[in-house]
Amino acid sequence: xxxxxxxxxxxxxxxxxxxxxxxxxxxxxxxxxxxxxxxxxxxxxxxxxxxxxxxxxxxxxxxxxxxxxxxxxxxxxxxxxxxxxxxxxxxxxxxxxxxxxxxxxxxxxxxxxxxxxxxxxxxxxxxxxxxxxxxxxxxxxxxxxxxxxxxxxxxxxx
Amino acid sequence: xxxxxxxxxxxxxxxxxxxxxxxxxxxxxxxxxxxxxxxxxxxxxxxxxxxxxxxxxxxxxxxxxxxxxxxxxxxxxxxxxxxxxxxxxxxxxxxxxxxxxxxxxxxxxxxxxxxxxxxxxxxxxxxxxxxxxxxxxxxxxxxxxxxxxxxxxxxxxxxxxxxxxxxxxxxxxxxxxxxxxxxxxxxxxxxxxxxxxxxxxxxxxxxxxxxxxxxxxxxxxxxxxxxxxxxxxxxxxxxxxxxxxxxxxxxxxxxxxxxxxxxxxxxxxxxxxxxxxxxxxxxxxxxxxxxxxxxxxxxxxxxxxxxxxxxxxxxxxxxxxxxxxxxxxxxxxxxxxxxxxxxxxxxxxxxxxxxxxxxxxxxxxxxxxxxxxxxxxxxxxxxxxxxxxxxxxxxxxxxxxxxxxxxxxxxxxxxxxxxxxxxxxxxxxxxxxxxxxxxxxxxxxxxxxxxxxxxxxxxxxxxxxxxxxxxxxxxxxxxxxxxxxxxxxxxxxxxxxxxxxxxxxxxxxxxxxxxxxxxxxxxxxxxxxxxxxxxxxxxxxxxxxxxxxxxxxxxxxxxxxxxxxxxxxxxxxxxxxxxxxxxxxxxxxxxxxxxxxxxxxxxxxxxxxxxxxxxxxxxxxxxxxxxxxxxxxxxxxxxx
Numbered sequence: 001x002x003x004x005x006x007x008x009x010x011x012x013x014x015x016x017x018x019x020x021x022x023x024x025x026x027x028x029x030x031x032x033x034x035x036x037x038x039x040x041x042x043x044x045x046x047x048x049x050x051x052x053x054x055x056x057x058x059x060x061x062x063x064x065x066x067x068x069x070x071x072x073x074x075x076x077x078x079x080x081x082x083x084x085x086x087x088x089x090x091x092x093x094x095x096x097x098x099x100x101x102x103x104x105x106x107x108x109x110x111x112x113x114x115x116x117x118x119x120x121x122x123x124x125x126x127x128x129x130x131x132x133x134x135x136x137x138x139x140x141x142x143x144x145x146x147x148x149x150x151x152x153x154x155x156x157x158x
Numbered sequence: 159x160x161x162x163x164x165x166x167x168x169x170x171x172x173x174x175x176x177x178x179x180x181x182x183x184x185x186x187x188x189x190x191x192x193x194x195x196x197x198x199x200x201x202x203x204x205x206x207x208x209x210x211x212x213x214x215x216x217x218x219x220x221x222x223x224x225x226x227x228x229x230x231x232x233x234x235x236x237x238x239x240x241x242x243x244x245x246x247x248x249x250x251x252x253x254x255x256x257x258x259x260x261x262x263x264x265x266x267x268x269x270x271x272x273x274x275x276x277x278x279x280x281x282x283x284x285x286x287x288x289x290x291x292x293x294x295x296x297x298x299x300x301x302x303x304x305x306x307x308x309x310x311x312x313x314x315x316x317x318x319x320x321x322x323x324x325x326x327x328x329x330x331x332x333x334x335x336x337x338x339x340x341x342x343x344x345x346x347x348x349x350x351x352x353x354x355x356x357x358x359x360x361x362x363x364x365x366x367x368x369x370x371x372x373x374x375x376x377x378x379x380x381x382x383x384x385x386x387x388x389x390x391x392x393x394x395x396x397x398x399x400x401x402x403x404x405x406x407x408x409x410x411x412x413x414x415x416x417x418x419x420x421x422x423x424x425x426x427x428x429x430x431x432x433x434x435x436x437x438x439x440x441x442x443x444x445x446x447x448x449x450x451x452x453x454x455x456x457x458x459x460x461x462x463x464x465x466x467x468x469x470x471x472x473x474x475x476x477x478x479x480x481x482x483x484x485x486x487x488x489x490x491x492x493x494x495x496x497x498x499x500x501x502x503x504x505x506x507x508x509x510x511x512x513x514x515x516x517x518x519x520x521x522x523x524x525x526x527x528x529x530x531x532x533x534x535x536x537x538x539x540x541x542x543x544x545x546x547x548x549x550x551x552x553x554x555x556x557x558x559x560x561x562x563x564x565x566x567x568x569x570x571x572x573x574x575x576x577x578x579x580x581x582x583x584x585x586x587x588x589x590x591x592x593x594x595x596x597x598x599x600x601x602x603x604x605x606x607x608x609x610x611x612x613x614x615x616x617x618x619x620x621x622x623x624x625x626x627x628x629x630x631x632x633x634x635x636x637x638x639x640x641x642x643x644x645x646x647x648x649x650x651x652x653x654x655x656x657x658x659x660x661x662x663x664x665x666x667x668x669x670x671x672x673x674x675x676x677x678x679x680x681x682x683x684x685x686x687x688x689x690x691x692x693x694x695x696x697x698x699x700x701x702x703x704x705x706x707x708x709x710x711x712x713x714x715x716x717x718x719x720x721x722x723x724x725x726x727x728x729x730x731x732x733x734x735x736x737x738x739x740x741x742x743x744x745x746x747x748x749x750x751x752x753x754x755x756x757x758x759x760x761x762x763x764x765x766x767x768x769x770x771x772x773x774x775x776x777x778x779x780x781x782x783x784x785x786x787x788x789x790x791x792x793x794x795x796x797x798x
Contacts, residue, residue: 051755054751054752054755055755055759057752058718058752058756061718061722061752062714062718064722064725065717065718065721065722065725068721068724068725069721077728077732130496130762131496131497133759134759134762134763134766136759137759137760137762137763138763138767140760141708141711141763144710144711144714144715144760145707145710145711145714147714147717147718148608148710148711148713148714151604151714151717152604152605152608155604
């Protein structure tokens with residue numbers, strides 16, 4: 001049975017890492033494409049556009065965070081497994097990875113689109129960049145909440 | 159600690175004193191000029207010298223950028239600014255000498271461009287002679303009585319014997335010599351009978367030959383190339399001279415910078431004075447100034463040749479907003495102004511917002527090492543760059559938030575997260591015998607951290623409501639404050655009491671809710687509508703609930719900083735001491751960058767959405783007085 005537990009846990013870690021990672025890649029990519037157009041006109045706006053581009057990157061990091069905690073829990077990094085890897089525990093771990101996996105994926109893309117629209121703000125009213133950043137951060141709220149639930153679920157598995 | 163009261167000023171001066179008056183206002187830097195509507199037919203827009211000034215400014219600007227490019231100036235970000243008195247800055251000698259320098263530089267630049275153009279033309283010409291370099295005859299090839307010679311090119315695809323055969327087929331004595339060849343063409347010298355010259359050329363043209371004529375050039379290609387290259391080297395000497403002419407001494411460069419500032423401030427004075435109105439003899443302008451400057455302004459105007467009148471803002475006026483705060487709070491004005499400046503008749507949110515912002519930022523970044531770096535970066539920037547305006551406030555904000563981060567890092571036991579235990583383990587193989595956290599470690603005890611975050615959220619929500627209550631009481635709506643805020647507080651108090659004693663708690667909660675049901679519909683006319691809208695107001699509880707839950711991001715973001723830092727340290731540990739150093743450096747730089755942005759944006763969001771939503775009246779126009787703002791130089795006090 002132990003092998004199934006490990007497989008399920010690793011599946012969770014993989015999902016938590018690759019789905020938000022894909023979302024962030026897409027989100028960061030969308031912003032980068034929009035930003036290049038603005039920087040071609042005015043290279044001095046690089047810093048501001050880079051800030052906006054960094055925003056959808058966090059979902060990938062949240063996913064990495066949960067993925068890493070799972071690996072820590074099953075003993076793939078940093079010593080022994082912290083729990084008994086039964087079939088049930090493995091399934092618990094898989095479930096706890098789902099919130100950040102899916103919300104991370106979706107919100108990164110959506111946040112990328114908001115941030116890309118924010119690039120337009122940088123082009124026309126660069127002094128208002130922080131407002132564009134706040135709009136993007138509104139989207140991230142849900143990734144933060146998903147991260148929180150994933151973390152609490154994972155932390156609760158004994 | 160509040161929004162500064164403004165007063166209106168009306169100024170009337172003689173037309174010839176206009177510039178002097180504007181300069182004076184710029185020096186004081188306490189009056190914001192407003193667009194003055196022309197009322198009578200006698201007044202007219204002010205005619206200024208703005209266009210002339212902007213022309214001069216652009217000449218200086220282009221000269222300055224040329225001079226910077228061509229002279230070896232050791233001027234970095236950290237070199238001190240030029241110190242100059244105001245009298246010197248605006249003296250006509252300075253402007254004239256700067257303008258003449260600029261003129262010289264710009265003329266040299268024009269000269270340089272024309273020289274460079276000539277050089278590239280000559281180089282292109284020389285290219286056309288290069289293939290004929292080996293031909294030892296004049297380019298205008300010699301012609302005889304019975305024979306003639308000519309030059310031509312044939313595509314490289316055609317073989318040389320084929321060309322020769324083609325020519326010989328027409329004229330048995332024709333000779334073809336290849337002078338040179340490249341990947342595209344054969345360069346050929348041809349000799350044939352005068353009588354059959356035309357026929358030979360025609361037959362060669364069937365092979366896509368092109369006849370080359372250098373009419374009148376009695377020199378060989380080699381000689382010609384030499385001649386051109388001599389000419390080019392002559393031009394290059396001139397170019398060098400022109401470039402040297404563009405290089406300036408540091409003194410001249412400083413002069414250009416000073417003139418640039420002098421012109422741009424004069425220009426902005428002129429542009430601002432266009433807001434006023436004029437007659438042929440007089441100049442009139444209005445503006446706003448902070449009330450506390452009244453005495454100083456009166457003294458200044460008293461000594462000048464200007465008539466003035468001060469008055470309080472009237473109903474319907476929209477004075478600009480200026481917030482005045484202590485040095486500790488003032489840096490947080492940047493955060494508020496990013497949202498919007500407070501309305502003139504509203505309330506300054508900075509004093510109550512600042513502690514929360516610093517607190518939340520510190521909790522989200524929550525690493526003493528990161529905080530220390532942030533603080534040092536801020537101090538370094540302030541000391542070395544001596545920035546002014548918004549950037550200066552930002553750096554001060556960085557220092558304050560850095561301190562907060564250090565404190566929270568110490569409480570949560572993070573110094574580059576677990577860098578200290580990791581290094582200890584790396585070298586001794588043992589775990590650190592004591593815990594670094596002064597309070598608790600959020601990654602190990604996330605539930606405590608979650609509750610702590612939500613409690614902080616509750617505190618800020620209540621604080622926001624308290625400010626709202628204060629505003630209502632200030633406006634004389636004491637009952638509204640009790641109904642709209644007080645009853646909610648009773649309900650909150652009941653909910654909290656429920657944790658300890660559910661019966662008592664429920665009674666208090668019920669009392670609060672009853673109060674809300676009875677009062678929240680008071681604007682409605684119908685008694686049934688009163689009841690229903692009172693009942694419906696309880697639905698607002700979802701708003702408060704989601705507001706408080708939003709503060710769970712304090713936990714999530716502090717976890718994200720901490721866990722990613724742990725990942726970095728763990729990966730470093732796996733690679734041994736040297737690898738540890740490299741991974742540590744790259745990893746933490748990355749983590750700091752991402753989390754600085756995250757912590758700033760999310761603490762700002764908590765202020766804007768959760769806190770400001772409770773009371774804040776935005777929509778003010780920041781006070782922007784006419785002031786002499788210099789970009790490159792520092793104005794020093796005049797010595798008497």
